[in-house]
Amino acid sequence: MIRIRLGQRITHAVLAAFLACGTAGHAARAGQTWTIASDHPADTAAGRGVESFVAALTRQTDGVLTGRAEFMAKAATKDPVAAVLDGNVQAVDVFAGALAHVDPIFELSTLPFAVRSEEESRRLACLAKPAYRRALLRAGLHLLFISPWPPTGLWSRQPVTTLADLANLRVRTYDDASAEVLGALGAHAAALPVQDVGSLLRNGHLDAVLSSGDGAVGITLQANLSNFNAIHYAFPVSFVVMSQSRYEALPEKLRPKLDAAANEAESQQWAALPARIRANDVQMQHAGVSVNTPIDNALDVRLREAGQNRVYDWLSRVPPEDADIIRTFQHQEAPAAQVPCPLSLLEAGRGTRE
Structure with a gap:
């Protein structure tokens, strides 16, 4: 019975590989439309990245591969990794923090107060890209491109400038790590999908959103x-x-064209980030949102202490080569936003080589 079941599994695996190759061959001859899903709206940084990739995919592959963007997608929200591996969608946009269960390296970009500017964000992403690729590969995934977000702040009904203002606030965060950091300062914080935020705010169940x-x-x-x-x-x-x-099932000549589309989309995303941050600031001003930059020194100190504790926790859970990314990050200059990550950055530091 064990041999029969094993034989069936091997047969299914061979058949799946055959069908994948056949599908790729058909795509090369007649064209194929891929669904690229995101759990975010189209008019967000991630959404714009998906749209850029869809356009680049058609252009770079001469229409052999075309993309169809699907926003606020349930498949991307529930389990984006499974959605891709099961073939429900061909590609998916997934927030870094949502991959923390796959490997702690994906917590890197959400480490509190480690990055202070969009230039530093790009530098860290360049240094970490090989580690991201390796971790995704272990999960059966292929990294197409990285899409940056503007910096996160704390939206609230009332100003939050002191430690007392933060205490007992019901806060939505975007991952468990940020919920722990704010929770350590007395907030009632929980990681929730972006789709849930609007209704929770309207019903008065949230006081603030990270x-x-x-x-x-x-x-x-x-x-x-x-x-x-x-x-x-x-x-x-x-x-x-x-x-x-x-x-891997794609025709060998098609893969470089897919890579070119991904690189094009990523470069556009980094180049557009400063303008996107400015546009968001203007939108807040027009909407009458009060931007509270100065905060109480005691709150600042406690935030950074809680953040540093989170960094120490992360360092204790990652291998030395991943921990070295932070050290290298502190001593390398930022790359130009218009070009892919320079080889010198990708090779810098122990453990960041492909």
């Missing part, structure tokens, strides 16, 4: 929260990924 407030998400927040506390908690990133087996 978010960049980018694009359409910002419009939702502005309708309920009149304060943006610019604490620059983190500069997170998203990843657009596909199945590694699907990538």
